[in-house]
Amino acid sequence: xxxxxxxxxxxxxxxxxxxxxxxxxxxxxxxxxxxxxxxxxxxxxxxxxxxxxxxxxxxxxxxxxxxxxxxxxxxxxxxxxxxxxxxxxxxxxxxxxxxxxxxxxxxxxxxxxxxxxxxxxxxxxxxxxxxxxxxxxxxxxxxxxxxxxxxxxxxxxxxxxxxxxxxxxxxxxxxxxxxxxxxxxxxxxxxxxxxxxxxxxxxxxxxxxxxxxxxxxxxxxxxxxxxxxxxxxxxxxxxxxxxxxxxxxxxxxxxxxxxxxxxxxxxxxxxxxxx
Amino acid sequence: xxxxxxxxxxxxxxxxxxxxxxxxxxxxxxxxxxxxxxxxxxxxxxxxxxxxxxxxxxxxxxxxxxxxxxxxxxxxxxxxxxxxxxxxxxxxxxxxxxxxxxxxxxxxxxxxxxxxxxxxxxxxxxxxxxxxxxxxxxxxxxxxxxxxxxxxxxxxxxxxxxxxxxxxxxxxxxxxxxxxxxxxxxxxxxxxxxxxxxxxxxxxxxxxxxxxxxxxxxxxxxxxxxxxxxxxxxxxxxxxxxxxxxxxxxxxxxxxxxxxxxxxxxxxxxxxxxxxxxxxxxxxxxxxxxxxxxxxxxxxxxxxxxxxxxxxxxxxxxxxxxxxxxxxxxxxxxxxxxxxxxxxxxxxxxxxxxxxxxxxxxxxxxxxxxxxxxxxxxxxxxxxxxxxxxxxxxxxxxxxxxxxxxxxxxxxxxxxxxxxxxxxxxxxxxxxxxxxxxxxxxxxxxxxxxxxxxxx
Numbered sequence: 001x002x003x004x005x006x007x008x009x010x011x012x013x014x015x016x017x018x019x020x021x022x023x024x025x026x027x028x029x030x031x032x033x034x035x036x037x038x039x040x041x042x043x044x045x046x047x048x049x050x051x052x053x054x055x056x057x058x059x060x061x062x063x064x065x066x067x068x069x070x071x072x073x074x075x076x077x078x079x080x081x082x083x084x085x086x087x088x089x090x091x092x093x094x095x096x097x098x099x100x101x102x103x104x105x106x107x108x109x110x111x112x113x114x115x116x117x118x119x120x121x122x123x124x125x126x127x128x129x130x131x132x133x134x135x136x137x138x139x140x141x142x143x144x145x146x147x148x149x150x151x152x153x154x155x156x157x158x159x160x161x162x163x164x165x166x167x168x169x170x171x172x173x174x175x176x177x178x179x180x181x182x183x184x185x186x187x188x189x190x191x192x193x194x195x196x197x198x199x200x201x202x203x204x205x206x207x208x209x210x211x212x213x214x215x216x217x218x219x220x221x222x223x224x225x226x227x228x229x230x231x232x233x234x235x236x237x238x239x240x241x242x243x244x245x246x247x248x249x250x251x252x253x254x255x256x257x258x259x260x261x262x263x264x265x266x267x268x269x270x271x272x273x274x275x
Numbered sequence: 276x277x278x279x280x281x282x283x284x285x286x287x288x289x290x291x292x293x294x295x296x297x298x299x300x301x302x303x304x305x306x307x308x309x310x311x312x313x314x315x316x317x318x319x320x321x322x323x324x325x326x327x328x329x330x331x332x333x334x335x336x337x338x339x340x341x342x343x344x345x346x347x348x349x350x351x352x353x354x355x356x357x358x359x360x361x362x363x364x365x366x367x368x369x370x371x372x373x374x375x376x377x378x379x380x381x382x383x384x385x386x387x388x389x390x391x392x393x394x395x396x397x398x399x400x401x402x403x404x405x406x407x408x409x410x411x412x413x414x415x416x417x418x419x420x421x422x423x424x425x426x427x428x429x430x431x432x433x434x435x436x437x438x439x440x441x442x443x444x445x446x447x448x449x450x451x452x453x454x455x456x457x458x459x460x461x462x463x464x465x466x467x468x469x470x471x472x473x474x475x476x477x478x479x480x481x482x483x484x485x486x487x488x489x490x491x492x493x494x495x496x497x498x499x500x501x502x503x504x505x506x507x508x509x510x511x512x513x514x515x516x517x518x519x520x521x522x523x524x525x526x527x528x529x530x531x532x533x534x535x536x537x538x539x540x541x542x543x544x545x546x547x548x549x550x551x552x553x554x555x556x557x558x559x560x561x562x563x564x565x566x567x568x569x570x571x572x573x574x575x576x577x578x579x580x581x582x583x584x585x586x587x588x589x590x591x592x593x594x595x596x597x598x599x600x601x602x603x604x605x606x607x608x609x610x611x612x613x614x615x616x617x618x619x620x621x622x623x624x625x626x627x628x629x630x631x632x633x634x635x636x637x638x639x640x641x642x643x644x645x646x647x648x649x650x651x652x653x654x655x656x657x658x659x660x661x662x663x664x665x666x667x668x669x670x671x672x673x674x675x676x677x678x679x680x681x682x683x684x685x686x687x688x689x690x691x692x693x694x695x696x697x698x699x700x701x702x703x704x705x706x707x708x709x710x711x712x713x714x715x716x717x718x719x720x721x722x723x724x725x726x727x728x729x730x731x
Binding site: 060061062079080081082083086087091092094098099100101102103107110111112113114115117119121124125126127131135136138139140143144174175178 | 420421558561562565566567568569570572573576577579580581582583584585586587588594640708710711712
């Protein structure tokens with residue numbers, strides 16, 4: 001363990017203490033600790049099956065932890081429903097894109113506004129003034145939002161008809177539309193070529209500044225991780241094996257052994273000797 | 276063969292489709308007066324066709340019977356489309372809820388014309404108390420985070436039993452007060468009170484069905500989609516069995532169990548059928564094109580992503596299920612008062628596949644498709660084919676059950692998205708959104724983020 005212990009000045013946006021998840025006999029995540037400060041752009045890396053996505057699923061409430069605590073701005077979230085956690089300010093994207101395929105791009109974003117739609121079911125059924133005003137307002141907001149991401153031209157396309165790169169962008173836009181304070185990106189660069197990854201890096205910086213976000217991301221593309229992340233946490237077999245800045249991680253022998261592979265820095269993909 | 280008859284029948288079906296198109300078109304107009312004029316005209320045209328003028332009726336009894344059946348089938352299928360097509364929950368229980376609605380409404384009016392107001396009193400009070408109970412228990416349950424769904428269900432069930440018992444006690448106490456008024460020539464025995472009671476009976480039957488579906492759906496909707504389908508099949512079978520034994524297991528001797536309930540007053544007119552169909556159409560469309568409707572569709576598309584978008588998946592599933600069942604209950608109530616005779620045989624789960632086929636045939640998630648497929652189904656299968664085939668011999672009408680599966684197979688092969696796919700007509704079209712605000716004031720992302728022309 002190489003846990004650094006810099007004392008936080010304020011309450012961290014995300015604090016995870018002794019998080020454990022056991023599936024049957026498999027200890028997917030064991031004794032996982034993490035702190036993410038406000039405004040940070042941190043990375044979670046590790047070989048396939050290390051338990052990174054499981055951690056994300058526990059943060060967003062899709063899995064109930066076996067043990068441990070998750071605090072969002074100091075408030076415990078374990079035991080809450082996923083939608084409640086989302087409404088506390090956690091947005092996320094998925095490793096395999098999970099758009100609402102048969103709905104339009106605009107509707108995908110408008111769905112994220114549902115918890116704050118501003119009108120009730122009864123207003124919607126009777127089409128009263130409150131419905132018209134709020135529906136109009138949230139549609140314009142969604143369109144403005146899509147315009148920021150250059151997606152306004154495809155707003156009436158079904159999500160499934162978009163090219164892969166645009167689907168990724170829609171997914172990020174949708175996650176941002178739910179107005180999160182903490183954004184979890186699960187392998188945002190999966191399936192992208194080096195060119196697209198460069199754009200994605202710019203893009204991640206842009207959204208962090210524009211929406212004053214705290215971002216935690218999982219990624220295998222070392223170029224992206226090493227260039228944009230401020231702090232990294234490395235996992236293997238459900239355990240944290242290293243923490244630190246990208247520079248420190250690159251030189252950490254344990255990490256090189258488990259994950260990066262000797263001389264593999266900068267190369268895409270995973271090189272493991274033990275599989 | 277009687278070609279003239281055939282030709283007029285075919286013409287009627289074409290006219291019917293044109294009629295549905297026109298109805299949806301006029302409902303989709305912006306101006307309120309245009310909608311009102313259109314609806315009145317749509318009602319009037321059919322009413323006129325049913326009225327004999329100079330000894331000639333365009334719609335004979337057989338045709339108008341088909342029309343009522345088409346209206347009720349539309350309501351049931353619309354409800355199922357909400358549950359299955361829009362919310363993605365494969366339900367085989369729709370026919371059971373249809374039956375519940377039919378029997379509940381029939382019992383109220385049957386007792387009323389029999390001089391017994393208990394049906395109306397008990398059902399009305401029970402439904403009202405049940406609704407209050409659900410709201411109250413819901414508030415109570417919400418105060419406890421993470422209460423298991425079966426514990427919630429137990430509370431609701433106890434509440435429902437209590438509400439039902441109180442309703443029976445109050446109903447029995449009030450009945451002697453009303454009974455004298457119901458006697459022959461009494462102030463509540465006339466035509467107008469009967470029509471009001473019929474209206475109330477339909478509404479009460481619908482709400483009762485909705486409350487029942489809430490109780491049933493609460494625990495069962497937590498199952499995955501396929502398991503949910505089997506559980507709803509179980510519900511349909513339970514309802515069928517209870518109908519068959521309604522005079523022995525259930526305390527309803529007037530339902531006469533498997534022998535069938537006869538003598539239900541035939542109150543259904545084109546006015547009532549049209550009115551309730553219109554309500555279903557409007558509610559359905561307004562629901563789908565609202566934020567809640569989008570949430571319901573998000574649950575169908577991807578439950579996990581819906582959860583991550585802050586949508587309460589369990590609540591939205593329950594909502595779609597309850598509203599879908601409400602439609603089925605209304606449809607059943609209208610059907611019971613058209614046919615005048617309810618037999619459990621009409622509510623076997625096998626017939627419950629009919630609305631399922633209609634929904635798939637018309638296109639999952641297409642409201643226009645469901646509406647036209649319901650009308651087409653009744654008029655084509657029950658009407659035209661029976662007429663055509665009966666020209667060929669007495670046994671020939673049975674062949675329609677060979678012809679329509681072949682048509683279904685061909686459709687699934689050639690057009691798996693359903694007859695109309697995603698096409699919606701008029702009123703059912705997605706509202707076109709016109710921006711008021713200009714596009715200005717939006718700072719675009721860096722060129723790279725916009726996806727084109729970004730530097731490498």
